[in-house]
Amino acid sequence: MFPSHRLDQVQASLTMAIDAKAKQYRAEGKDVLGLAAGEPDFTPPESVRRAAKEAIDAEKGRYTAVPGLPELRAAAAGHFEASTGLSVRPEEVIVTSGAKQAIFNALYVLCDPGDEVLIPSPYWTSYPEMARALDLKPVICPGDDDLAVDPRSLAQGITDRTRAIILNSPSNPTGRVVTEKRLQQIADVLRPHPIWVISDDIYGRIVYDGFRFANLPMVDPSFQDRSILVDGMSKTFCMTGWRIGFAAGPQAVIMNMSKVQSHSTSCANTIAQWAAVAALREVGDEEVHRMIEAYEARATFLCGVLDSIPGLTTPRPEAAFYAFPNVSAYFGKTLDGREVDSAMSLAEMLLDEELVAVVPGEAFGAPHHLRLSFALGMEDLRRAAERLQRFFARLR
Structure with missing residues (x-):
């Protein structure tokens, strides 16, 4: 049983x-020294902590709408526009309980059982298991000798059951940034096929000198209509346990992700949402x-x-x-x-x-x-x- x-x-x-x-x-x-956790050792900015306290004191802890506070959806849309240069409206954004839920909900909405999901390796450990949990087939596409996403490997992995690809740049675990040239090559491989792009951009602002973050619709805007951009508060704002993520995509997809979420977590933590509003509005570069x-x-x-x-x-x-x-x-x-x-x-x-x-x-x-x-x-x-x-x- x-x-x-x-x-x-x-x-x-x-x-x-x-x-x-x-x-x-x-x-x-x-005396164990931990080099395992993917968790910043910095504390959230003072403005973020203050906003959470003020929200508690103001008794702002009730349920929000399923896709999130209007203020946070608007702030997240502004964040996506600032970081990518793409046009994103608040109604094209959903707030989730961490970026992980955004990816899971996107797979749930975009794919049917038995569909295939391309996952370049090395990959974040949860991608294949999310797919399997939804009765999807993860198709692992090995990277090149430098551990970068290999367009040839992606091309070899595509079948008539391929419905989505998960792209993660900057990469966990490698710390690599996919170059714009490589992204264009990936776009050339995917363009003829009806494949959705789930772009996990959670490390997009933590990029070192000499390198530049980009995702697929940034180098080829024709992909925006079939891309789900995923980001969150955990890495850039050191809010790992606050569990606030968000996704941006076509409004019909976001509405259906909201439908799924309404029957799982209902909404992300309200106090944390108010703190995230402060982070996106007040924390400077x-x-x-x-x-x-x-x-x-x-x-x-x-x-x-x-x-x-x-x-x-x-x-x-x-x-x-x-x-x-x-x-x-x-x-x-x-x-x-x-x-x-x-x-x-x-x-x-x-x-x-x-x-x-x-x-x-x-x-x-x-x-x-x-x-x-x-x-x-x-x-x-x-x-x-x-x-x-x-x-x-x-x-x-």
């Missing part, structure tokens, strides 16, 4: 075992730029450390707050009788031996890699770096 057969298709998160053990060690009083500068300094430091470890190959992050080294040179090596046979086993050993938590690449369709988040203070990052160097030096 339990569980449902639908769950047979959905894989448990590969990060859960690492996370559970890290929590166990912390509960035992051990200077605050965001200070955070980006801190991330870029950490990226330089951590990649320098990883480059000093023999055998590791680490592409320089262009955005977000992740390093994604190739660790396959250490497969087959041992430590105290334990053999490294995968990125997962390497991550487990690193946690056991040095109390450093990272995410194995299997979670992202990249089994030769580890994902290391540098969304933690520089002091802790330096301590983690010492442990990483010691750990890899001990492998024989």
Whole structure:
């Protein structure tokens, strides 16, 4: 009787075992350094915290309309216009309980059971499982040698059942930004086919000097009528637990996403919505730029450390707050009788031996890699770096 057969298709998160053990060690009083969480270590801006308190005091905690506060839909539309240059009206925006719900709702509305969804790899760990949970078929399209989205791989993955593609730039886990030239090549592949584009732009403002965020309809506006742009408050405004995301797209699609949402979460958290209004209206570029500068300094430091470890190959992050080294040179090596046979086993050993938590690449369709988040203070990052160097030096 339990569980449902639908769950047979959905894989448990590969990060859960690492996370559970890290929590166990912390509960035992051990000094675990976390390079696993995709969560900024900065606090939300003061104006955001103040707006939440004022909303509570003003008793503004009742249900909103399903697609969100009118003020937030308007602010989010302005955000999309400012970041993309595309015209977006408030009625073309829905507010969701995090960007993850926006992606899930979009897949629910755009696809039927048995349809196929193109997912370039490396991918964010939840994309394939969202598709499977909806009885869709994720079609994994391997990236090129530089881990960038490969248009040829996408072309090979298209069938008459392909209904959508999920594009994520800047990328979690690689920290890469898809170039405008590459986006144009992707557009050329997709244009002849009736394929919806779900563009996960959650890291779009956390881009380093010398790189520029763009998405598919920005380079080819003809795609705007078949694109769902997804963003949220978690990364840029450090509001991870507040759970506010939003999507912009054709009004008919947004209306149907609202229909789905009305039977699941009803609406996003009202107090958090008022805080998000303040964030989008009041938080200036200077605050965001200070955070980006801190991330870029950490990226330089951590990649320098990883480059000093023999055998590791680490592409320089262009955005977000992740390093994604190739660790396959250490497969087959041992430590105290334990053999490294995968990125997962390497991550487990690193946690056991040095109390450093990272995410194995299997979670992202990249089994030769580890994902290391540098969304933690520089002091802790330096301590983690010492442990990483010691750990890899001990492998024989």
